[in-house]
Amino acid sequence: MISVTPPVVLSIGGSDCSGGSGIQADLKTYAAMGAHGASAVTAIMATSVRVSADILPLTAPVIAGQLTAVLDDLPVAAVKTGMFASADGIGEVLSRAKAGALPNLVVDPVLLNEGIRSRRQIAMALERLLPYAMVATPNREEASALLGWQVATPDDMAQAARELVSGGPQYVVVTGGDLVTGTEALDAVWAAGEERYMSAPRVMGRNQVGSGAVFSAAIAARLAHGDSVVEALAYAKGLVVRAIQDAAEWRIGTAPGPIDVCGWSSAVI
Ligand SMILES: Nc1ncnc2c1ncn2[C@@H]1O[C@H](COP(=O)(O)OP(=O)(O)O)[C@@H](O)[C@H]1O
Numbered sequence: 001m002i003s004v005t006p007p008v009v010l011s012i013g014g015s016d017c018s019g020g021s022g023i024q025a026d027l028k029t030y031a032a033m034g035a036h037g038a039s040a041v042t043a044i045m046a047t048s049v050r051v052s053a054d055i056l057p058l059t060a061p062v063i064a065g066q067l068t069a070v071l072d073d074l075p076v077a078a079v080k081t082g083m084f085a086s087a088d089g090i091g092e093v094l095s096r097a098k099a100g101a102l103p104n105l106v107v108d109p110v111l112l113n114e115g116i117r118s119r120r121q122i123a124m125a126l127e128r129l130l131p132y133a134m135v136a137t138p139n140r141e142e143a144s145a146l147l148g149w150q151v152a153t154p155d156d157m158a159q160a161a162r163e164l165v166s167g168g169p170q171y172v173v174v175t176g177g178d179l180v181t182g183t184e185a186l187d188a189v190w191a192a193g194e195e196r197y198m199s200a201p202r203v204m205g206r207n208q209v210g211s212g213a214v215f216s217a218a219i220a221a222r223l224a225h226g227d228s229v230v231e232a233l234a235y236a237k238g239l240v241v242r243a244i245q246d247a248a249e250w251r252i253g254t255a256p257g258p259i260d261v262c263g264w265s266s267a268v269i
């Protein structure tokens with residue numbers, strides 16, 4: 001029996017109606033990791049994540065109301081941000097970060113392709129939020145958009161992580177889930193005076209939706225449990241690889257789908 005009160009993690013991001021990514025993936029990750037998840041929804045995604053017409057942005061006051069309600073009452077131990085559909089929404093988060101109200105902040109700077117009209121403004125607003133992050137987890141494409149140059153190779157990823165750290169976050173992980181140059185899934189990690197890669201065998205599974213969301217949410221959950229950043233990164237990497245592996249044969253829907261963050265496939269029930 002577990003009698004210890006679970007730590008609270010707050011996710012600020014978009015609702016993905018498929019349940020594979022966004023807030024839904026975050027909350028599932030927290031539940032699987034023994035943390036209580038609270039949420040502030042920034043936008044509602046209707047279907048495809050790549051089509052702008054399917055994104056309903058919530059207004060800044062609606063986002064602010066959720067943040068106030070959660071932060072006023074719950075002892076939030078870590079915060080994760082994901083998708084924003086407007087720069088105004090990021091402004092609400094930024095003011096709370098500046099006030100010191102967002103401990104252990106993990107910023108996953110989600111920049112969906114052409115899906116969002118104000119993508120440039122969102123990238124600029126995220127740049128203002130990054131100095132308050134403990135960890136930032138852009139993928140190569142997001143790092144490219146934030147920095148204004150093409151992050152392609154593993155060397156580029158390390159350089160990008162280094163440049164992004166100089167903008168403020170304590171740790172930057174440039175994830176390389178889409179880097180199909182070898183048998184490894186490679187991420188470049190940078191913190192002051194510490195540069196390295198995290199690597200795991202690339203899984204060739206059918207389902208990989210939400211791997212970035214699960215990775216960043218798992219980092220936040222471990223920080224909430226009291227891990228150091230280095231411990232949290234190692235845990236998150238192991239969790240996401242196992243989750244992709246365990247969902248390799250799943251068929252939820254016609255398109256590639258979610259990963260097995262809860263470990264159902266390997267659980268003895
Ligand atoms: N096929 C895979 N096999 C193993 N690890 C993967 C695979 N795809 C992604 N990962 C890992 O999942 C994490 C999230 O990365 P990524 O997929 O790049 O994020 P995003 O979903 O934001 O693009 C990283 O640690 C990455 O290396």
Ligand SMILES: Cc1ncc(COP(=O)(O)O)c(N)n1
Nearest residue numbers: 014021022083210211212213
């Ligand atoms: C609502 C929402 N938020 C985030 C992502 C990106 O997720 P990921 O970083 O896992 O590709 C997404 N596809 N949808």
